[in-house]
Amino acid sequence: MKERHARSLASKQIVLLNYVNQKVNGVNRKGISTQVAEDLGVQLQWPVEGQKEISTENLVTSLDSADGMIVTTAPGVDPVTDDRAMWNRIRAVQGDNVVYTGGNINYGSVYTAMRTLDYFDDLFTRLEN
Secondary structure, eight states: OTTTTHHHHHHOEEEEEEEETTEEEOOOTTSHHHHHHHHHTOEEOOSSSTTOEEOGGGHHHHHTTOSEEEEEEOTTOOTTTTTOTTGGGSHHHHTTOEEEOSSOOOOOHHHHHHHHHHHHHHHHHHHHO
């Protein structure tokens, strides 16, 4: 994957988020998904420190410089259709450069890592098309 997406890995800014109960939160800097991103050489952005919430007022300005996002969501939950008018103003959302997990990906260990690799592959493929 590093070879296939080398150009995007070197140039695209990516944000990892959690979307739970209509709230957008950052992710744990020491989580498995973050470790996978670092191993791949993903250029991560941190719109907030740790798992803090990103307020609705700051949503667009906090995320608008991201080229793409991976968002952990509950099954069947999509911020675009979940009454989040501000979400639709984010550049990555408008460009369809967001991958939603459709469920928790904290299975643990190698299972989370493998699933996270799939999400990154999907995201970088979107960014390159």
